Amino acid sequence: MEFDLAYLANQWPALMRGLWLTIQVSALSIVMSVTVGLCGAAIRVLQVPVVDKIVVGYVEFIRNTPLLAQLFFIFYGLPGLGLKLSLFWSGVLSLTLWAGAYQIENIRGGLETVGKGLREAAFSLGLSPWRFFRLIAAPMAVRVGLPSMLNTSISLLKNSSYLQAIGLAELTFVAIDRISMDFRTVEMFAAICVIYLALVLTLSFFASRLEYRLNTPFRT
Amino acid sequence: MTHLHATRLGALSTLATAALMTAISGAQAQSLPPLPDSIKSAGLLKAGVRCDQPPYGYKDETGKFAGVETDMAIQIATWAFGSADKIELTCVTAENRIPQLNGKKVDLLIATLGVTPERARVVDFSKPYRWGGSDMLVAKDSPIKKLDDVAGKTVIMLKGSTQAKWFEDTMPKVESLRLNTASDALQSLKQGRGDAYTHDAATLIVIAAKDPSLRLVGESFAVSDAAVGVRKNEAAWLAYVDAALDRMKAEGLYAKWVDKWVPADIRPFYTDAFTKPKPTAR
Amino acid sequence: MSAQPLISLRGIGKRFGAHQALRDIDLDVAPGSVLVLIGPSGSGKSTLIRCINGLVRPDEGSLTVAGKAVDIHKESAWQALRTEIGMVFQDYALFPHLSVLRNMTLTPQRRRKLPRAQAEEQARALLAKVGLAHKAEDYPSALSGGQQQRVAIVRALAMQPKAILFDEPTSALDPETITGVLDVMRDLAREGTTMVVVTHEMGFAREVADRVVFMADGQIVEQGPPGTFFAAPQHERTRAFLSNIRSFGAADHA
Known part of the structure; x- marks a missing residue:
């Protein structure tokens, strides 16, 4: 079989629809997982009673179980418990919960570099613990944790391909679905690999811009 | 083992095989x-x-x-x-x-x-x-009685199945939810994520016979x-x-x-x- | 003391596990006065100064600021109090991700509800006062230790506090930058700012303090005006401490 560019050109609209869904699901999940990360890390660092133990349990659970099992649990299991989410939101929820656990650890690592001195200084100026976290600790932690947060976000983007398993028509789904009908395996997988690569590089580019901006105060 | 022995054994076994073939297959013997x-x-x-x-x-x-x-x-x-x-x-x-x-x-x-x-x-x-023909499985009380009733509805099917191809070519307006395994598809049907589940009739018959909450539509299509x-x-x-x-x-x-x-x-x-x-x- | 004290501590005690860090401390700070706390390390000076604004919460005792009793077991009471009492730390503790100006406007905007323009105007005026007007847009990492500490002092001032606590403000500084910081503190004292200062700068204490308090083992051993305190210390421990400091000549720069 030869590499058939005309075939790819034909399938391009379908691939772009898949790409658009991949971008939507990933972007939403990245934003939500960072939010989860910030909240979870705050709870851990401020040692909110009881809740911090729940956060620890959540992180351990997510990190020690396969993403696919979590995804199936959310898609097929939750309806049995009375929560039926659409394909899209099942996907967003599973990616958010998965990446959120890692973001908690990433941000917590960053928070540990924010010393006791800054905490005392913030408190001595009358800031509440919450404002200290929001205005001082979180921005500093994000700066330090940015490389690992980016890694998690890239993994999230790549792992969005798992969502094909529940039938969400994202990029990988489109490829597998077309392959199962047209058997243009080489063309399709090559195409989606190139697209994923472009997505990851774009994400890295924006992250490095953000990192540059966040590091401005530290360049003298 | 000597040469003589080998030859004799070989001859014996050829004989035995021939006899056996005749015995079991008679006129139907197919090589x-x-x-x-x-x-x-x-x-x-x-x-x-x-x-x-x-x-x-x-x-x-x-x-x-x-x-x-x-x-x-x-x-x-x-x-x-x-x-x-x-x-x-x-x-x-x-x-x-x-x-x-x-x-x-x-x-x-x-x-x-x-x-x-x-x-x-x-x-x-x-x-x-x-x-093998195709059919659809629906909930017992579903309003879907024939193939055309799924127009505008969501049909669950397997990626790469005959039915996926058939619906794409024949009824492209039907929404499809394409999953990887029959058990995923069945689960999704029972959770109401689609209105019907289409697959080989042969597969669906077994499921319908076992599950009283489901019903076969009974219109054959995409026979291959x-x-x-x-x-x-x-x-x-x-x-x-x-x-x-x-x-x-x-x-x-x-x-x-x-x-x-x-x-x-x-x-x-x-x-x-x-x-x-x-x-x-x- | 004739006037009503601005800050008044009675029977303050603090325990860290098995260690009794503070024991039955009574202390008054008159408005507009400078009180210097000295003592060997581990004597409880830093803990005591933190008990005044609740960075360390005392286990027992009472605290009155400007005639109002502070509920020492209530976090919200401490948070309100901290907007009225500033603090300067050994390690400056400027927020590294914020510009000098932003360091100074953050809490006035958030806690005093100053409009941004007004907060910035006030900040620039304060920076000018300590000779750092040109550093307003810089980030802390671009400043020397002494410059950072001067910013930290005016950052505290920007909240217009009733008093400022200094926890060894010159201990982390290079000798050549200490003078600038002490000059600023001297100016503040002259303007009538109420200050509680933990320091090893005996020169500063002798020159600026209205009262010197010597602590050891979590208790106040001896206190008095600097003239009599340094000239004729009453207690053996005080004498030992002072002679140690002198023989090392350690921190006598001013």
Whole structure:
């Protein structure tokens, strides 16, 4: 079989629809997982009673179980418990919960570099613990944790391909679905690999811009 | 062992084999063509079968491969290598079966594989060994009574299935939810994620018989032949498989396997599929 | 002391596990006065100064600021109090991700509800006062230790506190930058700012303090105006401490 560019050109609209869904699901999940990360890390660092133990349990659970099992649990299991989410939101929820656990650890690592001195200084100026976290600790932690947060976000983007398993028509789904009908395996997988690569590089580019901006105060 | 002994033993065994052949097959005796070296050298048969498609290919309660198509694969291994143990069975799905074959993970597919022009472009088909129609499964109280009733509704189907292709070509306005396995599809139907689940009628009959909350729509469509799939350009191997299928038919093995794997109440459908000509439908 | 004290501590005690860090401390700080706390390390000076704004919460005792009793077991009471009492730390503790100006406007905007323009105007005026007007847009990492500490002092001032606590403000500085910081503190004292200062700068204490308090083992051993305190210390421990400091000549720069 030869590499058939005309075939790819034909399938391009379908691939772009898949790409658009991949971008939507990933972007939403990245934003939500960072939010989860910030909240979870705050709870851990401020040692909110009881809740911090729940956060620890959540992180351990997510990190020690396969993403696919979590995804199936959310898609097929939750309806049995009375929560039926659409394909899209099942996907967003599973990616958010998965990446959120890692973001908690990433941000917590960053928070540990924010010393006791800054905490005392913030408190001595009358800031509440919450404002200290929001205005001082979180921005500093994000700066330090940015490389690992980016890694998690890239993994999230790549792992969005798992969502094909529940039938969400994202990029990988489109490829597998077309392959199962047209058997243009080489063309399709090559195409989606190139697209994923472009997505990851774009994400890295924006992250490095953000990192540059966040590091401005530290360049003298 | 001396030369003399060897010759004598060889002669004896030839005699014995001839006698045995005459005894078991009589007029039906069918010799298979020689097994191609590419297959023979592996020392066993690598076959792709379904694991979630009773009664054709599935795993029984103990996790053992079961079903008519599984028995077909085992039979070919028995003829080719002289033992039912000389086989390596691989679970394949609708979407990965052809890649598994062309990626040389398996040497043949006996995996509810319908004959279509698209597939014929990438694999070679044996003679058909049965036909298979499609049907839909819906909730017992569903308003869907015939095929056209699913217009504008969501139909659950498997990626790469005959039905996925058929709906795309014939009823493109139907929303589809495409999943990987029959169990995912069934689960999704029962959770109301789609209005109907379309698949091979043969598969759905088994499910409907077991689950009183579900009902078959009963309109047959996309009837196609099922055949064994082998890689392109393996003519000798294809010829061997064709001959093996002829022999199964001649020896009445299909009826025997249907009896073995299919409960009596739904057995006629399957017996027809293996032994009667293909009906006409949309 | 004739006037009503601005800050008044009674029977303050603090325990860290098995260690009794503070024991039954009574202390008054008159408005507009400078109180210097000295003592060997581990004597409880830093803990005591933190008990005044609740960075360390005392286990027992009472605290009155400007005539109002502070509920020492209530976090919200401490948070409100901290907007009225500034603090300067040994390690400056400027927020590294914020510009000098932003360091100074953050809490006035958030806690005093000053409009941004007004907060910035006030900040620039304060920076000018300590000779750092040109550094307003810089980030802390671009400043020397002494410059950072001067910013930290005016950052505290920007909240217009009733008093400022200094916890060893010159201990982390290079000798050549200490003078600038002490000059600023001297100016503040002259302007009548109420200050509580933990320091090893005996020169500063002698010159600026209205009262010197010597602590050891979590208790106040001796206190008095600097003249009599340094000239004629009453207790053996005080004498030992002072002679140690002198013989090392350690921190006597001013």
